[in-house]
Amino acid sequence: MRVGVVTFPGTLDDHDAARAVRFAGGEALSLWHGDSDLQGVAGVILPGGFSYGDYLRCGAIARFSPIMSAIIPAAEKGLPVLGICNGFQVLCESHLLPGALTRNSELHFLCRDQEIEIVNNESAWTSDFSNGERIIIPLKNGEGSFQCDDRTLNELESNNRVIARYVGLNPNGSRNSIAGITNARGNVVGVMPHPEHAVDPLTGPTADGLAFFTSLMKTRI
Amino acid sequence: MMLDTVARATSTPELNQPWRELGLKEDEYQRIREILGRRPTSSELAMYSVMWSEHCSYKSSKVHLRQFGEKAPKSDALLVGIGENAGVVDVGQGYAVTFKVESHNHPSFIEPYQGAATGVGGIVRDILTMGARPIAILDPLRFGPADAADTKRVLPGVIAGIGGYGNCIGVPTVGGEVIFDDSYSGNPLVNALCVGVMKHEDIKLAKASGAGNLVVLFGAKTGGDGIGGVSVLASETFDDKKATKRPAVQVGDPFTEKVLIECSLEIFKEDLVVGIQDLGGAGLSCATSELASAGTGGMHVELDRVPLRDANLSPEEILMSESQERMCAVVPPEKVERFMELCKKWDVVATVIGQVTSGKHLEITWHGELIVDVPPRTVAHDGPVYNRPFTRPSWQGELVANGAENLPRPRSESALADAILTLISSPNISDKSWITSQYDKYVQGNTIAAGPCDAAVIRIDESTFLGVAVATDCNGRFCKLDPYEGTQLALAESFRNVAVTGAKPLAITNCLNFGSPEDAGVMWQFAESVRALADGALEMGLPVTGGNVSFYNQTGAVAILPTPVIGVLGVIDDVRKAIPYKFSGVKELILLGETFEEFSGGEWAHLQGHLGGLPPRVDLKREMILAQFMHAQRDFISAAHDLSDGGLAVALIEMLLHSQMGAKISIHGDPFTQLFSESTGRILLAVNPEDSNYLVGKATDAGITTTRLGESGGENLEISGVLSMSMLHIREANQGTIPALFTA
Numbered sequence: 014m015r016v017g018v019v020t021f022p023g024t025l026d027d028h029d030a031a032r033a034v035r036f037a038g039g040e041a042l043s044l045w046h047g048d049s050d051l052q053g054v055a056g057v058i059l060p061g062g063f064s065y066g067d068y069l070r071c072g073a074i075a076r077f078s079p080i081m082s083a084i085i086p087a088a089e090k091g092l093p094v095l096g097i098c099n100g101f102q103v104l105c106e107s108h109l110l111p112g113a114l115t116r117n118s119e120l121h122f123l124c125r126d127q128e129i130e131i132v133n134n135e136s137a138w139t140s141d142f143s144n145g146e147r148i149i150i151p152l153k154n155g156e157g158s159f160q161c162d163d164r165t166l167n168e169l170e171s172n173n174r175v176i177a178r179y180v181g182l183n184p185n186g187s188r189n190s191i192a193g194i195t196n197a198r199g200n201v202v203g204v205m206p207h208p209e210h211a212v213d214p215l216t217g218p219t220a221d222g223l224a225f226f227t228s229l230m231k232t233r234i
Numbered sequence: 235m236m237l238d239t240v241a242r243a244t245s246t247p248e249l250n251q252p253w254r255e256l257g258l259k260e261d262e263y264q265r266i267r268e269i270l271g272r273r274p275t276s277s278e279l280a281m282y283s284v285m286w287s288e289h290c291s292y293k294s295s296k297v298h299l300r301q302f303g304e305k306a307p308k309s310d311a312l313l314v315g316i317g318e319n320a321g322v323v324d325v326g327q328g329y330a331v332t333f334k335v336e337s338h339n340h341p342s343f344i345e346p347y348q349g350a351a352t353g354v355g356g357i358v359r360d361i362l363t364m365g366a367r368p369i370a371i372l373d374p375l376r377f378g379p380a381d382a383a384d385t386k387r388v389l390p391g392v393i394a395g396i397g398g399y400g401n402c403i404g405v406p407t408v409g410g411e412v413i414f415d416d417s418y419s420g421n422p423l424v425n426a427l428c429v430g431v432m433k434h435e436d437i438k439l440a441k442a443s444g445a446g447n448l449v450v451l452f453g454a455k456t457g458g459d460g461i462g463g464v465s466v467l468a469s470e471t472f473d474d475k476k477a478t479k480r481p482a483v484q485v486g487d488p489f490t491e492k493v494l495i496e497c498s499l500e501i502f503k504e505d506l507v508v509g510i511q512d513l514g515g516a517g518l519s520c521a522t523s524e525l526a527s528a529g530t531g532g533m534h535v536e537l538d539r540v541p542l543r544d545a546n547l548s549p550e551e552i553l554m555s556e557s558q559e560r561m562c563a564v565v566p567p568e569k570v571e572r573f574m575e576l577c578k579k580w581d582v583v584a585t586v587i588g589q590v591t592s593g594k595h596l597e598i599t600w601h602g603e604l605i606v607d608v609p610p611r612t613v614a615h616d617g618p619v620y621n622r623p624f625t626r627p628s629w630q631g632e633l634v635a636n637g638a639e640n641l642p643r644p645r646s647e648s649a650l651a652d653a654i655l656t657l658i659s660s661p662n663i664s665d666k667s668w669i670t671s672q673y674d675k676y677v678q679g680n681t682i683a684a685g686p687c688d689a690a691v692i693r694i695d696e697s698t699f700l701g702v703a704v705a706t707d708c709n710g711r712f713c714k715l716d717p718y719e720g721t722q723l724a725l726a727e728s729f730r731n732v733a734v735t736g737a738k739p740l741a742i743t744n745c746l747n748f749g750s751p752e753d754a755g756v757m758w759q760f761a762e763s764v765r766a767l768a769d770g771a772l773e774m775g776l777p778v779t780g781g782n783v784s785f786y787n788q789t790g791a792v793a794i795l796p797t798p799v800i801g802v803l804g805v806i807d808d809v810r811k812a813i814p815y816k817f818s819g820v821k822e823l824i825l826l827g828e829t830f831e832e833f834s835g836g837e838w839a840h841l842q843g844h845l846g847g848l849p850p851r852v853d854l855k856r857e858m859i860l861a862q863f864m865h866a867q868r869d870f871i872s873a874a875h876d877l878s879d880g881g882l883a884v885a886l887i888e889m890l891l892h893s894q895m896g897a898k899i900s901i902h903g904d905p906f907t908q909l910f911s912e913s914t915g916r917i918l919l920a921v922n923p924e925d926s927n928y929l930v931g932k933a934t935d936a937g938i939t940t941t942r943l944g945e946s947g948g949e950n951l952e953i954s955g956v957l958s959m960s961m962l963h964i965r966e967a968n969q970g971t972i973p974a975l976f977t978a
Binding site for chain 2: 022047062119124151155209216
């Protein structure tokens with residue numbers, strides 16, 4: 014299965030996302046921000062980093078890139094898209110996902126091994142987990158606090174659109190300890206911690222993150 | 235103001251020039267006049283003043299630093315030595331690794347965030363300039379007392395600056411040191427080390443050769459920041475009518491650096507440059523004169539072509555600006571089109587500003603008028619050299635006579651337990667996660683080990699698992715007591731930190747932080763330190779691949795502790811075999827090395843407010859034996875931790891805390907000496923009980939003293955006759971200090 018990994022100027026974790034796709038048995042294809050051809054990929058990953066320097070607001074400029082103009086309509090038609098960290102921010106700015114990611118409650122960058130609980134295993138990117146499964150993957154960001162209005166929060170909670178929550182102390186002040194969400198259809202997922210940095214215990218805290226990528230491999234498109 | 239051209243300089247020899255304000259001495263100014271046979275133009279004066287500054291010219295340190303070359307051991311590993319932007323060593327499989335450490339002390343005191351951020355940016359560009367992808371950053375840091383008001387201003391800003399820059403360029407920050415001492419009040423040390431990797435054939439040099447090749451400036455536009463950062467605040471001396479004093483601290487933009495890294499690596503991959511230099515201290519003055527000087531000498535630059543952020547900048551200011559994120563490349567004409575295409579792809583501004591000529595002079599014009607006409611070597615390399623006087627300070631004798639070995643020691647069980655708790659909760663020893671958690675250690679996905687591990691271990695090849703281990707170290711108190719021994723102790727500790735991973739140490743770099751070279755006592759400390767490092771490197775057979783000198787770290791007459799930070803790089807053929815810092819399950823704990831009554835300059839004495847005596851004895855040969863043992867026996871060692879600050883008590887507790895494990899330990903001999911001595915050449919091992927006899931036998935064969943301490947297990951630390959305490963309690967003592975001090 015060919016999975017596109019987008020590189021914006023300022024993207025940092027693109028090589029890691031591509032490695033995770035390979036570890037999951039897929040083929041990673043690099044997609045450049047200035048192109049608008051998705052080259053027939055079966056899924057797209059928007060990796061972490063600081064796209065366009067995160068000037069203005071995180072993900073705000075990336076939203077208008079040519080590659081996003083191709084990804085947005087494809088995602089609306091069901092193409093699986095995973096946004097990690099900055100990619101999650103881009104998905105929110107693109108209105109593929111609701112809410113926004115704001116400054117961590119402690120007001121500084123935080124890098125640590127974070128326990129999260131998978132609470133919805135029906136999305137395209139979480140089907141290889143079991144519900145209630147607790148995993149440890151790296152969290153590393155400065156603006157990871159998920160915020161939205163009460164109506165949106167209700168909608169997310171009542172429609173089972175939260176896919177993962179932080180376990181224990183809330184690391185960044187996210188509402189309802191939300192670590193990741195999905196769209197109504199379940200094909201677009203945004204997650205703040207980094208599953209692509211937990212695919213090999215040699216370099217990550219665990220290999221727990223791999224299931225995000227193997228989930229896609231098992232998704233029938 | 236009238237443009238000061240070469241013609242005008244020739245016709246107005248008597249014009250008063252602001253050489254003093256630019257930090258030059260009178261004889262230095264006269265020498266410039268002799269070299270040129272006329273007075274310098276204001277642009278030439280600007281160039282000489284920044285390039286002949288202590289920071290760029292090493293004028294006070296040069297005569298000593300020569301020893302690194304003169305005493306250099308024979309090394310097959312050294313591919314590029316001292317003199318280039320960074321030294322390069324061969325790590326096998328066709329890979330070369332470059333590493334270097336630099337100081338950004340003074341800017342970080344004035345403006346902690348930008349000072350530290352641009353310190354990271356600068357060293358990363360040095361590494362990039364060699365043709366390498368930057369793969370790791372380490373930050374050796376020193377601050378004033380942890381509870382001082384100014385430390386609360388400086389430390390959080392420095393940490394946020396390092397993180398803000400390093401996290402955003404996608405290079406993992408994986409180690410370093412954080413140390414507090416009174417002497418760094420007003421003189422914090424912010425050193426930054428970067429490691430880069432490349433294939434042998436991709437090594438690039440800072441050299442402008444081949445007449446007709448084009449000089450291309452690429453990266454950020456040039457602004458008015460950091461003018462004269464390496465010499466003095468100097469902007470107003472050129473034009474008194476200008477009201478603003480421009481800041482001498484540069485402002486960084488990590489996003490521009492990130493795209494510059496990717497763009498440069500693509501340019502290197504297609505072999506489009508014959509020489510490259512980054513613009514750091516002294517900006518364009520440095521880049522143009524060094525490139526030309528290392529080449530055939532001739533270069534013509536049209537300065538008015540430099541893209542500006544501020545159109546009002548004068549030519550002198552453009553030459554001196556230290557605006558960040560800029561590079562200067564020498565590109566053959568037939569490759570310029572492709573070069574420009576790649577810059578366009580990454581939205582990097584690139585401009586041809588000149589070309590290499592067949593002449594011998596660096597000529598710079600401003601809208602067609604000649605404003606600089608100099609032999610580039612006189613700017614870049616033939617700066618002044620000082621043989622500054624150095625003498626052992628008169629107080630040194632009294633200092634070393636007053637050893638900590640004579641201090642009253644804790645004897646009772648409760649006094650010893652208290653001393654241990656005080657030690658592990660002290661700012662220097664306490665857990666630094668509050669700091670390291672602000673750094674991205676995971677990016678690039680090759681981090682095998684990062685701080686608080688003794689050394690950072692980074693994979694450089696995903697298919698063969700080849701990797702490197704890097705560490706930095708220095709105990710400034712040891713160096714104050716004896717700069718020679720202290721420097722070799724820093725070398726020994728850094729070397730041992732690499733060795734405990736099972737890596738083979740390969741090369742040395744350094745960042746020599748000292749007080750004023752105009753103080754004969756400081757100069758003696760410096761001279762002793764350099765002599766010690768050159769001798770030590772020769773004894774261990776490791777090349778010193780480069781380094782950095784930072785002088786004038788003092789407030790009034792009080793200098794910082796002499797702080798020669800030593801970095802050691804080692805190679806690991808298979809990172810999967812790297813010895814970890816923590817273990818799981820029941821292990822036997824074994825101490826390698828001998829323990830003597832050595833407390834002077836150590837952490838326990840420091841907490842008694844004592845500094846005196848002689849530092850622990852250092853034996854580099856023993857360190858080499860230990861390293862060989864660790865490498866040979868790595869398959870039989872579950873975890874290892876170097877003993878240093880705070881001795882066995884601290885090493886044991888650190889290892890247990892990170893392994894989330896208790897232990898039962900018995901101590902033979904005087905418990906205080908066994909637990910608190912900082913004797914060098916010691917390593918704590920955790921070993922599978924079934925392997926321990928074998929391993930002790932092998933150590934004995936190698937002539938290494940072993941002490942079987944006990945076994946891990948349970949939730950308490952029990953040291954017979956000293957302490958029985960829950961690890962939870964110990965953890966709280968160790969982890970609470972730094973957040974309590976620095977959380978806003």
